[in-house]
Amino acid sequence: MQPNDITFFQRFQDDILAGRKTITLRDAAESHFKVGDVLRVGRYEDDGYFCTIRVVATSTVTLDTLSERHAEQENMSLPELKKVIADIYPGENLFYVIEFKRVE
Numbered sequence: 479m480q481p482n483d484i485t486f487f488q489r490f491q492d493d494i495l496a497g498r499k500t501i502t503l504r505d506a507a508e509s510h511f512k513v514g515d516v517l518r519v520g521r522y523e524d525d526g527y528f529c530t531i532r533v534v535a536t537s538t539v540t541l542d543t544l545s546e547r548h549a550e551q552e553n554m555s556l557p558e559l560k561k562v563i564a565d566i567y568p569g570e571n572l573f574y575v576i577e578f579k580r581v582e
Contacts, residue, residue: 479567480518480527481518482517482518482519482520482525482527482573483515483516483517483518483519484502484508484511484514484517484518484519484520484531485519485520485521485522485525486502486519486520486521486522486551487521487522487523488521488522488523488524491521491528492573493553494519494528494529494531494580495528495529495580497580498553499551499552499553500551500577500578500579501548501551501552501577502552502575502576502577502578503539503548503552503563503574503575503576504573504574504576505567505570505572505573505574506530506572506574508574508576509574511533511536511574511576512533512536513533513534513535513536514532514533515532515533515553516530516531516532516533516581517530517531517532517533518530519531526542529580529581530580530581531578531579531580531581532578532579533576533577533578534578534579535575535577536574536575536576536577537575537577538572538573538574538575539573539575540571540572540573541560541563541564541570541571542571544556544559544560544563548575551577
């Protein structure tokens with residue numbers, strides 16, 4: 479079995495599969511992804527594979543510069559997004575935006 483290249487919390491799986499979540503925000507440990515990368519996606523909880531994505535854009539953002547557009551791409555409100563990011567990455571301020579499309 480091939481290893482997954484990136485994982486997401488299971489709660490995000492349905493949004494990714496439906497195309498409602500089209501970005502992910504990561505810290506420096508996962509800042510190495512590049513446009514054109516094709517990634518196997520798994521669930522964080524059990525590493526179970528659930529789809530393949532292609533990276534279509536990358537950029538950086540700070541907690542203070544997160545926008546409604548980022549929230550829309552994450553399929554949540556801006557206050558929800560800021561809370562989720564603060565919970566996942568406490569104390570971090572610089573994030574790497576990885577925009578992706580699911581590969582059919």
